[in-house]
Amino acid sequence: MAKTEFARLFRATQENPILRQQLNTASNQEEFVSMAQMHGYHFTVDEWQEMIGFNVEELQCELSEIPGI
Template sequence: MAKEEVTRLFRAAQANLSLRENLNSAPNIETFVQLAQGLGYNFTLQEWKEVTSVNVEELQCKVSEIPGI
């Protein structure tokens, strides 16, 4: 279920500039997940990390710029 939710979120963010900007405003991954949950996307921080296999804290880019997403 988490994989589908993460995929749904990234597809929506790619198609919706306002959503993408809202998510990119998150100062950290914890806030990002909280924003996503508030928008109806049902996954936890741990599930997000497992699905994306990315340690966002190490990246120097916005969440929507993560390669392969």
């Protein structure tokens, strides 16, 4: 289920720059997941980390620099 939701979100951010821009304003992973959930994409922080393959705390960049988002 989480893989499907993440794929839907990925496609939506590619097609909708406004959604992508809104999600890029998230200051941390919890806020990002919460914002995604408000837009109808249902996955947890743990599922998100598993899908992208790293923890945001380990990354020294802006959320907008995450590949695919």
